[in-house]
Amino acid sequence: MAEISGILARVRERKPLVHHITNWVTIYECAAITRAVGALPVMAHAEEESAEMAGISGALVLNIGTLTPQIVSSMVSAGRMANAKGVPVILDGVGVGATKLRTEKAKEIMGKVKLAVIKGNRSEIGTLAGAKAETKGVEAVSVEGDLDAIAKKLAKASGATVVITGKRDVVASPSGEVYNIDNGHEMMGRVVGTGCMAASMIGAFCAVEKDYAKAAAAALACFGIAGELAAKRAKAPMAFKSALIDEVYSLGEDDVKRMARVEVIG
Amino acid sequence: MAEISGILARVRERKPLVHHITNWVTIYECAAITRAVGALPVMAHAEEESAEMAGISGALVLNIGTLTPQIVSSMVSAGRMANAKGVPVILDGVGVGATKLRTEKAKEIMGKVKLAVIKGNRSEIGTLAGAKAETKGVEAVSVEGDLDAIAKKLAKASGATVVITGKRDVVASPSGEVYNIDNGHEMMGRVVGTGCMAASMIGAFCAVEKDYAKAAAAALACFGIAGELAAKRAKAPMAFKSALIDEVYSLGEDDVKRMARVEVIG
């Protein structure tokens, strides 16, 4: 996919504001990766301002990692304003399937806000797609069925691009395109917050590329390549996390062209 | 104590889910150390899901570092579910003695939830044990009396294992056993979050070892050893924090056997 480095270049040039209503665990990491890739992060969860902030943003990232009903209400307000202004909304369904609240609230957001991208690991997306799946806390345990098919099914049903992150990332558009992204490194699965950071990257890319499936695939390729580069110099999780964000910051467009492993299969 | 490396090995093998309702300052560090030691962290503070999440967890860590009455109410719900399911509950009494709210709410939790472990620094535990003590913010200033005796007294009164962290860590079981752990490095006292991370380690170890005093002593020995190893390569707090978590990740069972300095004195 030749456009990946071009989308990255546009993020760096346009510096879109990426508004997050996110969790309290990885909120710094979400901001840091957004800044590192060249966009401008902002976090504003109060219902009294979340919609106004969404209205001036280039993308809105909703992450339910430490949700409360009050925060979800603010997400819906922000999401509706984003919809009204044509701002893409990304939902990261952290922990869907682990508790009733997470599953219900993810579905509530899907029902009330038109989403550009729904992202999760295989059991989170599996749960939303109606597959048999098990989530343990915020970790995927299992899902029945083929991931490409699950992503396609949920994309078609929801009208949103669907992203399943994992060893191989899968991106499915509502119109039936599927991307497989084979960049990344196993250390990314051992660090707290890589999933959340991936959603922030997708937000930044969707702010500058209207083909959201392409934007998501490009974001995941860049993030995965940064992970591969980080793994060359960091062997433990905290050193790796720092290196990962810094490699996103330093990522050369030539590295992206040379290293991207994205296949369009749909 | 020969079992320390065995308990660590069990954490890594079983990967227990450790649910946290914790503070907003060190929440990432709590998740990171939990993951680094081989367990799976999850953070879910909404009262609508905290009990459900506690019910599927291997341990529950309650940390009152940035408490509100609402969060404490959610802690009690989660704690009661944990009690019903036999899941060990660890209370980290951050700042007890500094404000009325912290002292009262710690006592409220102790009254409503059966705790496996109550942890704090010397002035926090001193306050709960009824000793004359002074806490400045979240720092221990002073406590009157012998720490082993204070820990034993509170353990007996509360029925929980009591942990006092400091240069020498003290662990006292309700049945009168006392452990002294002399691992650690003075840099650990200069980094924000080491106390909170110690509670997360204790949670992970209690998830796989029913003798909670032994589990806590083992967790503190491993954490202290990691601190000693980290101090060899990091001389300032942020570098040290990163190294500390990474040394927990890399900790060899042989290092544990060779370096542990745990004395059973009760």
Add this chain to the structure above:
Amino acid sequence: MAEISGILARVRERKPLVHHITNWVTIYECAAITRAVGALPVMAHAEEESAEMAGISGALVLNIGTLTPQIVSSMVSAGRMANAKGVPVILDGVGVGATKLRTEKAKEIMGKVKLAVIKGNRSEIGTLAGAKAETKGVEAVSVEGDLDAIAKKLAKASGATVVITGKRDVVASPSGEVYNIDNGHEMMGRVVGTGCMAASMIGAFCAVEKDYAKAAAAALACFGIAGELAAKRAKAPMAFKSALIDEVYSLGEDDVKRMARVEVIG
């Protein structure tokens, strides 16, 4: 300004408690820099304890980066207690001008609490001073007029010392003194949280120096010098952030004397 290293030395000697009611993005970084410079951080946002904690503190830092009306109410309680006890209060107006809520709530705090220092970037302070200004999320886009004059105007109108951070930092006292601080490095603008950390540094310095303009100028000089030293060994944002905090920790009083670039121009 010869006193800079002396003020730093007093922070390290007296270890003042610096109470924060701050945002959830950079709360760890605020605590870490406070600790690194030699003070003791505490974070307590519950209205049931924020005033009590403020009353035993050496300084109170209010940061509206992720404000809610409830948090602002707690800030006001804490601020009033600080006023009653003579504890200096620092307001960091994060995102003022970006949303109505931020601008209104900053003004509400200014109306209800006597502030020692009001801090922001050029568009945040410009907005509060009544200049034409644009803020994008939490980033300054533009402000009309001379920064020294804007700072002086707001200082005179508010009775507080006013700090504008940027490539050149400006500090104006209510009595008309103006400091320009030319320490710092452009990497500081690429890292999430440097503005918030600067406010924490100012809090620590105001806790030991009653001339708040001098304290703020000294804090910004020290922070900027640490940034210059950090830039010598770190070229990407996460490595730089870690190095920045660690250089504050290691900062030699001789380095401060040799490297400080503070000009009194008012």
